[in-house]
Amino acid sequence: MRDFWKRYCRNRGALIGLLILTLVILIAILAPLLFPQSPWKMVQRPFLPPFSQGDLLLGTDAVGRDVMAGLAHGAYVSLLVGLVSTIVALAIGVPIGASAGYFAGRVDDALMRFTEFFQTIPSFALAIVLLATFQPSLTFVIIAIAIVSWPPVARLVRGEVLSLRTREFIEAATLSGLGNLQIITRHILPNALPPIIVLASLMVAQAILLESSLSFLGLGDPNIMSWGYMIGAARTVIREQWWLSFIPGMAILLTVLALNLIGEGLNDALNPRLTRKSK
Amino acid sequence: MSLLSIRDLTIALPEGADRDHAARDISFDLAPGEILCIVGESGSGKSMSANAVMGLLPEGVTPVSGRIDFDGRDILGLSEKEMLALRGSRISMIFQEPLSALNPLMRIGAQIEEVFEAHGALSGAERHEQALRLLTEVGIPDPQVTIRAYPFQLSGGQRQRVMIAMALALEPDILIADEPTTALDVTTQAQILELIENLRRKRNMAVIFITHDFGVVADIADRVIVMQTGEIVETGSADEVLLHPQHPYTNALIEAIPRLTGDHSGGRGDTGEPVLSVEGLCKTFSTGSGKFFGKRRVVDAVQDASFHLYKGETIGIVGESGSGKSTLGRCIVRLLAPSKGRVLLEGEDIAHMPGAELRERRRRIQMIFQDPFSSLNPRSRVSRILTEGPIAYGATPGDARKRAGELLELVGLDASAMSRFPHEFSGGQRQRIGIARALALDPAIVIADEAVSALDVSIQAQVLDLLADLKARLNLSMLFITHDLRVAARICDRIIVMQKGRIIETGPADKVLRDPDTDYTRSLLDAIPGQDYERALAGAG
Amino acid sequence: MTRFILGRLVKSVFILLAILILNFFLIHAAPGDPAAVMAGEAGAADEKFLADLRAQFGLDQPLYVQLWIYLKGAVQLDLGFSFRQQMPVADLIWNRLPATLLLTGAAFVLSLVLGVIAGVAASARQGTWGDTVISTLALLFYATPLFWVALMAVVVFSVWLGWLPGFGFETIGAGYTGFARALDIGRHLILPATTLGLFFMAIYTRMTRASMLEVSRLDFVKTARAKGLRHGVIQRRHVLRNALLPVITLAGLQAGQVFGGAVLTETVFAWPGIGRLMFEAINQRDYNVILGVFFVSAAMVLLFNLITDVIYVFVDPRIRLTE
């Protein structure tokens, strides 16, 4: 573990990423304390530019809401959407990929057809249809994102499992009398974990982008202040009050960037090739 | 006059490597037409020293002092451009892994012609001519066809020949061969060695040959260098070093070579009930999933194999690569489902036994795997590796741990090993853990598939001793799969010889090794390198 | 080869049918129907009006009958009639498809070509500031929301600088023909194609770079160096070709995503393509159009996958010559 940490820290970008993300997480957690009032509250006249008033650091939006408060509460939503949808996607993709890779043959064929099917549908279009059908609410936004983002997980896990499956320690486990489930959960998945973790960090980033795209099209949960919502709402005034879309845009950019950097750092730190060398 | 002269060469390793220097204060000379062998255990710096001559050290690995004189100039001082002119034309190199050393997307011919192109030699048509001639010269069958083939269409031995053809294209002064035969089976190895020997003679080319196989050294070397942890510990003519080693390390290495001849415990009598009987076992693979141009290919990996294994007996299964040894072993433990035939384990047929029942029976028959790296889950502690089997079969965790401790002691490991991860052990220690795992379930039979092939000679010897010892103490029966006849000779009571999926010869080890019935077995025996040397050693000893 | 393609086509038909069925139920499960939407826009309606419309659209029949009718048509490549636009869905899509193909095609080619070039350039300069600049840019493009880039691009290039048209497919009413028209469309294409392509370009850049570095470490590259080949030749002939394999695979997988991105891009840039058609059709519950667009886009994705597989076969002899 210490080893891992040391390798991770060797990547300067990854450290910066971790720093940014920690900051975002802190803001998200502390949002209710820092901005106890609802981010929807209209506190001042609309379109106050940033830094023009002491207590409204980033100014106000089209209906006079505190942009800073929106940003803080939006951090929570974006992270929540990113994390939960990724977890759900993993919960779908990992079992499917693992079963496909482990049992191979017909099971693999069937599961992979199923995955392919979901990959053939343009994912963003599917998300739109899902949300039109089930009405936008946070839960369904998360579900929709998860549904369109699990196939790569399944493919990755399958590939990993396929290559792990023939490793001798798996055969040894079979001979030791372990059941399939035990072998998958105890021996295969832990070893497939590094690439899954890396992918997951990218998926969180993608989910945040997807949520913002959906919000932008008006398919977000209207009761929830998210960054995508803020951009979507501000796009109509992008010309005069460009900062209203710029600020949350930067927030998304930075967070996604941070997640990517972390992903890269994890990739380096978890890379078996590098790991083996410093054994 | 020496062609190449290395003086006090020290090669530094980047930070975080296992030691500071890949090689330290290396000095040696190479004369034209001479074959110089570099031997030593894995990681001793053989490859790095050779790569330094080519100017092909990996990133971060740099020569820090010393000089390499070739043709009157210090290679280390040459610019990249000047090095380009040398590489491939004056000094050539071939590598160990024949599969990955060729570009998978380029035709063989093109890859050879590239050498001429790189040095601006010959015209297009002539290059093709030359490539054909080279392929013929290295003994590729049907060069007209092969020249248009892709690497994956060739066997390992053929690929290695292509590599050699490439290295020889511009008739270099020096050929560096870094373990060129390690991945090949004995027969192919013998052919390649002969090829190198011939070429050397014909062209008066100097060869630096890196290997850890003393048999090979004995067969081809003029002079020998022995390396240990980056330093040259001994150097001299082949005879001096091999027969009268001065340094204790060299001594130890030579001691550890298993002998083909010598006393075998002798076949046990075919007494009592066999613990394992294999009857008419067949395994057919069909490959080519039909994904693209799906022609199905059917491989009869094992055909109609039958034999008995008695209590306390060790049977060696030998044969060239691809002859079906592993497949046979894996069918017996049911890691593969046999296509046909019976496998009677203590009287019961497990060949087609379904899940739960099979699981119950299978604990009686365990396996030791080839690769000590991939046969242990890198994320499991040793305690878990040793206990999860017994626990799965109903032992309490406490009992299982106790037993695991005993097993570790049995295979000669400290009890503190329990809480460590596999990567914290050396290859030999790992193989011991693998053995302990196989024994944890109290099997009657152990199948060892190339259990010592991946190990250095010295460690190989230790593990073989351990196995022999355990077998005697626990009265185990063992199937010992190997392609190394020396190893088989050392440990087996009886030997089964396989060729193309069939058992073609079975008999007591002595008989099979001294006086085989089939030509095939004889050819296998003949291909073993270093037999004269062994005799000489025996004579000397 | 033909057998392989035929097999794939058969499989594709099943996937397409499955997609149609899934979407059919999804979209029919959505609240509201096209009649209600049309009545809604008219601002007034009564039961008769709605019933007439529904009867006219065939929505008064049981769902399974509607599905059956639709599927029967679909297998004969008849995609039905648009309730709202009152024309055959096939015509509607056919009119819009070229615009989408142009946009996604341009974005795709752009992203792939530039991405690979940038990736190669970065890998060649690994560790230098050039590499850092390219990698950082790629990461930035990768992390920026597409629609945000689109908005900003319009503001900067169209409004502030006035260099490029900010939306639309061509200058309406200018009456350009032939080359002039192509040029005009090209100018309109630049912003949306770049916007759509940036994200994917970033992906290909990163992928190519990583793949180049990975391949550079392989044994056969060492062999090539041992031959005395010059660095450039090695990079081009040995490294790049092998490094492109995973990029091609990824590009194949990404076809569906490019189309998804087109929905956003076409909306922001008023590009008359099928992505926008679908988005509008969803809002209008124009069932047949939605299904038609899904059908066509999925078919295109499948076709694209097939093409990449075939390309792959030509690039990688191991697949071509199995056996």
Add this chain to the structure above:
Amino acid sequence: QEPQAGGTLNVVIQPEPPGLMIGLIQNGPTQMVAGDIYESLLRYDTDLNPHPGLAKEWSVSEDGLTYTFKLHEGVKFHDGEEFTSEDVKFSIDVFLRETHPRLRTSLEHLESIETPDPYTVVFKLKNPFGPFLGLFEPGTAPMIPKHVYEGTDFANNPANNTPIGTGPFKFDKWEKGSYIHLVKNEDYYLEGKPYLDEIYYHVIPDAASRAVAYETGKVDVLPGGSVENFDVPRIKEMENTCITDKGWELFGPLAWMWVNNDNPPLDDPKVRQAIMHAIDREFARDALWNGLGKVATGPVSSSTRFYSDATPDISYDPEKAKALLEESSYDGETIRLLGLPYGETWQRWAEAVKQNLAEIGMDVEIVASDVAGWNQKVSDRDYDLAFTYLYQYGDPALGVARNYFSDNAEKGSPWNNVANYQNPEIDKMFDEAALMVSPEDREKAYAEIQDIIVSDAPNIWLLELGFPTISRCNIHDPVTTAIGVNDSFRDTWIEK
């Protein structure tokens, strides 16, 4: 200034119309384009007074039961056939009766149509119907060529794709997803008109892009609602840009929130009144609607005939609202607020209302949906509060009564009495007021009606919407009548 002939007019259209055959489809964009192609008998000035259209003169009998129209002679359909009284009869009596739900309701008062000669049409009513003369604009009673449609399946007539009317512009080309092109009708019956050579309606789906289109000179006319309100101030400041909020008088768009009168706690008038006073309409007008439009005082828009300003006060008063809520049966329930899916302004408005209600202690959850979902939810009365805005068509009998009639409360349509307001007294009063002959009598009756409805507070009235039409100043007379750009551009000309 003397009008100049010639030139191309570029107009934004949004959303893309589903079709241009206005007899079949009457949604906003269709009306806008089809208004250039089709005409009706009359036109209305911005005070809703009738002027000649296809009818050059008209008269009403004393008892209010007979309306006689004299038609222009020599009017031709775009295919060259002459327009006659037969076409009028066919259009009203056959075609529109079959296809036009809004007109159909009014036609219940019609006894018969007679055509004594090709240029005279006589409408006989069963009973006096005050708003009758207000029906003859192209969106309500377009004139449709009998020779093309008679005896055909109207909905599937191929001619629907190439609409044929009598209007000043002819249909030329519709590039779906891009533009609709109309060209000048050279045979128009008024000498010298229209002035314009051609009109392009540009389909641009994104509001921001529509603003850019105007700013970059791609289009010259932005009809009301085509850019987001937030963009209006900026565009207004541009050179050579004129803005008018005229042209909506006939429609009198009034925004309000439906209140589901059945659902507790909203069945309690106190709760509804509390909401009424909780909403800051001025803020909405100023921050969201650019200060355009007027704060609503009741169910009738001030531009509509018979508007009364003597209704009970419903203005913003949070303290009063809190007090009312305190007294009411509200007990912290979550109120679902259904927003109107027509763009950002409406979304912002829902958020502002949610916040307004939060201030007085109501818990509100916004429900998002698209147009179809909105329709369904409102039709099924699956909501607590729902934004809407509806046209009044110049007369309470046409555009107001429908929302308050008890009989109109069945589910299935989003434009009837969705709130399920039940007041038999009001029903009776509406019935009587529609049949009164004298405008003075009607005025009195409607004043009383408005007073009662406002006291009952069945809905929360918000704003009389002001939709600005923006155009370049050198484009003269883009809006001349009470239906604005939905009328034809026949009087519009471009100064060179």
